[in-house]
Amino acid sequence: MLKGLLDLHNLLRWLILILLLVNIIKNYADLKKPFAKAHKKLGLWLMICAHITLLVGLGILAVDLSALADKSGIMSNEALRFKFVEHPVAMIIAIVLITIGKGVAKKDISDLKKHRKAATLFLIALILILIMIPWSTSSLVPGM
Structure with missing residues (x-):
């Protein structure tokens, strides 16, 4: 089940x-x-x-966290800190930016400002996501 969730998470990453x-x-x-x-x-x-x-990632996070025997060492271990703290927090911030960028369409502002704000928020989210994807530990192709 966890492998399937990881593959789905990976596939959705590319779609995003x-x-x-x-x-x-x-x-x-x-x-x-x-x-x-x-x-x-x-x-x-x-x-x-x-x-x-996000929901799939939180599910993976919950499963991985429940399987972790010693949770007290998360912050002192760089790999665990990235997996359980840095990556999830950064992705939540990116998803908030995406949601705000989508919400710009509802604002009563000029179309030029809508395009600029949405594009800027999406660009910041893209940069954040690209920085925080664990490229060294995730497969480039889902299921591989």
């Missing part, structure tokens, strides 16, 4: 990265165009994938 790139490019490319239904739908898909990934 692709959707972030598409959202960022589309928002920057359409700065002088109206904030359309397509922008809202792309943001919604991104937010849905991010929230599902």
